Amino acid sequence: MKFATKTIHAGVSPDPSTGAVMTPIYQTSTYAQDGAGNHKGFEYARTQNPTRNVLQNNLAALENGNYGICFSSGLAATSAVVQMLSSGDEIIASDDLYGGTYRQFVRVFGRFGIKAKFVDMTNLENVSQAISENTKLIWVETPTNPTLNIVDIAAICDIARAKGIKTCVDNTFASPYLQTPLDLGADIVLHSATKYLNGHSDVIHGAIVVKDKAIADELYFLQNAVGAVPAPQDCFLVLRGIKTLHLRVQRACENAEKVAEFLLTHDKIDKVYYPAFKSHKGHEIAKKQMRMFGAMVSFSLKTDTFEAANQVLRKVEYFTCAESLGGVESLIGHPATMTHASIPKEQRHKNGITDSFLRLSVGVEDVEDLIADLKQALDSL
Ligand SMILES: *Cc1c(COP(=O)(O)O)cnc(C)c1O
DSSP states (O other): OOHHHHHHHTTOOOOTTTOOSSOOOOOOSBOOOSSTTOOSSOSBTTTOOHHHHHHHHHHHHHTTOSEEEEESSHHHHHHHHHTTSOTTOEEEEETTOOHHHHHIIIIIGGGGTOEEEEEOTTSHHHHHHHOOTTEEEEEEESSOTTTOOOOOHHHHHHHHHHTTOEEEEEOTTTOTTTOOGGGGTOSEEEEETTTTTTOSSOOOOEEEEESOHHHHHHHHHHHHHHOOOOOHHHHHHHHHHHTTHHHHHHHHHHHHHHHHHHHHHOTTEEEEEOTTSTTSTTHHHHHHHOSSOOSEEEEEESSOSHHHHHHHHHHOSSSEEOSOOOSSSOEEEOTTTTTTTTSOHHHHHHTTOOTTOEEEEOOSSOHHHHHHHHHHHHHTO
């Protein structure tokens, strides 16, 4: 089955009891048993839910894995992966990680004796050097947020496999339409389904997909034992969103490419960050491991002040100033004061996140409207 068919059909078939074409929302906490222990595969809804099962099977197919495991948020999925580790184990992660993942590794799991080391993964040597006998997990995010660095997934997985270390790729920014890390050697792929998978900015949801049965069994155990499960209504909404994943992401990437090209030509712009550009440091790797270059575009202004950035934010009409990404609507954010405010200024600037740095999540509106909107905002500077 090809990707566009999978989004609609994989794991989904008419409901066996009624023939309902769309997967019903099984809004129940428990299931009738025909005598003690004699049930239809469903006992209690933390453990199993039919709406969730359909979504899990659909996600497994999209990521070319065998097992999907869903959670109440992307960070709940992240914590399940780390809960597979024990005190004394180490994680190596990208140094420009999603802020919530960084916070969880350091401030939550640090308390339980799990140590995280953060390295620039665009240089593979840094990863090899950080490995110790306690390293159990390598955590990759690519493209990274918000400077859109690209990490070579296959190369990292080779390094990890040679040492018996598992690799988890946070595939939120790419979505499985653009990139399937399990095909590149990753053991675990993780999503904040809040973003592209759901795609309509109306659900918080997380997902994991794996190939290996032993890893899946451990994650199903944690899903039930820790209990951060998603509600059936949210599973339904993510399933509905996925039916148009390929259409949305394709259009958003096409729009992003045109927006990025426009920004390059505007005289108020200093730098544009977008992996489709040959000048982008990760361009060749992105070309190798991604189908298109994504719909996130970042840029900085020649007038490198918060006031200039804020003026652009206030002037745009179709780009809503908000956190998050991956919805049908275009968003704009100012990482220095929003998503990355907790990073010390010096470190932020070193990573390129200067005071005028802005991040776009390009949506699926008409691209001429999007470009005209950015143009009037930039012209006002
Ligand atoms: C949003 C996000 C998360 C966290 O997901 P939630 O659904 O908000 O818990 C993790 N990783 C990345 C890359 C994200 O963008």
